[in-house]
Amino acid sequence: MALFLGLAIVSCGSQTEETAEEHHEEGENTVELSQAQFEQAGIKIGKVEQRIIGSELRVNGVIEVPPQSNVSINMPYGGFVKYTEMLPGSKVKKGQLLVVIQNPEFIQFQQDYLESLANRDFLKAEFERQEELYKEKVASGKNYQQAKSDYLANEARIKSMEERLKLIGFSIPKIKEGTVSASVNIYSPLTGAVREVFTNVGKYINPQDVIMDITNSEDLHVELTVYENDVPRVKEGQRIRFALANAPDEWREAEVFLVGSGVREDRSVTVHGHLKQMYEDLKPGMYVAAKVETDSNEVWAVPEESIVRFGGKHYVFAYAGEKSENDETVHDFEMLEVIKGYTEDGYTQISLADTAEDLSNIQLVTKGAFTLLAKAKNTEEEGGGHGH
Numbered sequence: 001m002a003l004f005l006g007l008a009i010v011s012c013g014s015q016t017e018e019t020a021e022e023h024h025e026e027g028e029n030t031v032e033l034s035q036a037q038f039e040q041a042g043i044k045i046g047k048v049e050q051r052i053i054g055s056e057l058r059v060n061g062v063i064e065v066p067p068q069s070n071v072s073i074n075m076p077y078g079g080f081v082k083y084t085e086m087l088p089g090s091k092v093k094k095g096q097l098l099v100v101i102q103n104p105e106f107i108q109f110q111q112d113y114l115e116s117l118a119n120r121d122f123l124k125a126e127f128e129r130q131e132e133l134y135k136e137k138v139a140s141g142k143n144y145q146q147a148k149s150d151y152l153a154n155e156a157r158i159k160s161m162e163e164r165l166k167l168i169g170f171s172i173p174k175i176k177e178g179t180v181s182a183s184v185n186i187y188s189p190l191t192g193a194v195r196e197v198f199t200n201v202g203k204y205i206n207p208q209d210v211i212m213d214i215t216n217s218e219d220l221h222v223e224l225t226v227y228e229n230d231v232p233r234v235k236e237g238q239r240i241r242f243a244l245a246n247a248p249d250e251w252r253e254a255e256v257f258l259v260g261s262g263v264r265e266d267r268s269v270t271v272h273g274h275l276k277q278m279y280e281d282l283k284p285g286m287y288v289a290a291k292v293e294t295d296s297n298e299v300w301a302v303p304e305e306s307i308v309r310f311g312g313k314h315y316v317f318a319y320a321g322e323k324s325e326n327d328e329t330v331h332d333f334e335m336l337e338v339i340k341g342y343t344e345d346g347y348t349q350i351s352l353a354d355t356a357e358d359l360s361n362i363q364l365v366t367k368g369a370f371t372l373l374a375k376a377k378n379t380e381e382e383g384g385g386h387g388h
Helices: 002-029 035-041 105-135 141-168 170-175 371-388
Strands: 032-034 045-047 047-063 070-074 079-084 098-102 184-186 191-198 210-215 221-227 239-245 246-258 270-276 289-301 308-310 313-325 326-342 348-354 363-367
Touching: 032 035, 032 371, 035 326, 035 371, 047 326, 070 313, 098 210, 105 170, 141 170, 210 221, 210 313, 221 246, 221 289, 246 289, 289 308, 289 326, 289 363, 308 371, 313 371, 326 371
Parallel strands: none
Antiparallel strands: 032 326, 045 363, 047 221, 047 289, 070 210, 079 098, 098 184, 191 210, 221 270, 239 246, 239 289, 246 270, 289 348, 308 313, 313 326, 313 363, 326 348
């Protein structure tokens, strides 16, 4: 009897260990949810899709404008700032008044011009009279040459004065009408926004001083820094996705339109990207993190939230269907190891670690994968404890 009982105990012990091992093995790869748990977890089932996903080059850069779209306003002859209402960020239209500059010398410039205009008719008449007398051999050639010289010198003076007054910003027709002023208005040469203001009312502006900078915001583009080892991967027309430092999850789009030919001291090259659309919150000088799509392929891809990480590996959950246990509906899920590829627009390229599986036949958990992972880990821990 004692021998029989001993054999029975050993037999039961062996069976218990085997059962525990089977349960532990099953718990590592499968998860069961009751109908209530299934609904509470908000599980959603979908398919693994074939999508165009590109390999990406991660780079940094800034928002900038081309040189022709960034204009510095100055006054070639200097003067005092009489009026301005411009502030950094002010929107301006082409032809809008920016600043009024006052300089007493401007009156002298206009007076000299008007006097030269007044002398024009007299000098011209005297030149023509001396020319006629010279032809008739009544007057000497010296008087004729002097009259000609005086007339042509005055004409040259008039032209140079006109150019100077235009450069300052005066209207020649208004001066000819007799309108003389010590002040001149400076108007915006383009539509855009004031980037910086370097003056204030009452301040004297020297000829070399910049009064303000105006930027045409419609010409904003992305300037990326790409190091020479990666430059061969970048081509015109490639897609750029970029995000601002204050909105790292808000991706915007641009397109490569120029790859720089010069390599800087830090072994980098500038890559320029055209914006796909205008963004009101972009300003020159903003830093961006960008991804350049260097290659595109059709691959099997899943939503990023479908993939979970556990034990240094990546997994997805396949839906194995439902069954009935004790008159209750139970949903089965299988945990499959995957190898991640490139990610783009919220989708990640995957391939199965077990190549025997066919991705096209998998019913994939697209939402609720983290809940299933937590359940799988708990089941594994329970199974392991029971085995010990």
